[in-house]
Amino acid sequence: MFTCTTGKRSGGARVLLVVKLYGLPEKSDRSVCRNKGLLVSLTGFIQAALCPVYNRYVSHFLFFIPSIRNPMIIYNVTIKVEHSIAGDWRQWMLREHMPMLLQTGCFTDARLFRLLDQDDSDGPTFCAQYHCSSRKEYDEYIDRFSVEMREETVKHWGNKFVAFRSLMQEQH
16 A cells, blocks of 8 residues: 545645555556656546556555645525526626625635525525635635625615525534
8 A cells, every 4th residue: 555645626635545556557548747746647537646656556546535724614695585586686696796706816616506495485595605715815805895795785686685694614
């Protein structure tokens, strides 16, 4: 067995790969990149790697373990919108509002979900999640941009929605 650390995953996590060494793999498509002394061959999934220390190929990875990193912060906004604006509001969120929040530089990802198993008699309920890598980035958003973004939303949609906000931290 051979253990090495390589690559970045979402949220900047380093990945610990635990691999088993075997002989040379059959000829395959090799889109090759160097990263921390590990040569990785990619064909959709990681299929083989060359370990320079042993000068042998790895035919498969037994498992990977995300290494310890700062927990991700998720700014969660739950919104109930009236039926009369639901379609237009959803498009506005995806095409305008969420991209504007990402442009602040405080968030690394934004996703919109529709809550299921909810009473939709007053309108559908959505959940917008904005990911940032630290509390400092979230605090910067709140201090510099949140008032303007909330005012823009009220100006655009009036009282046809209700929102509440929560802050979550990823747990390892």
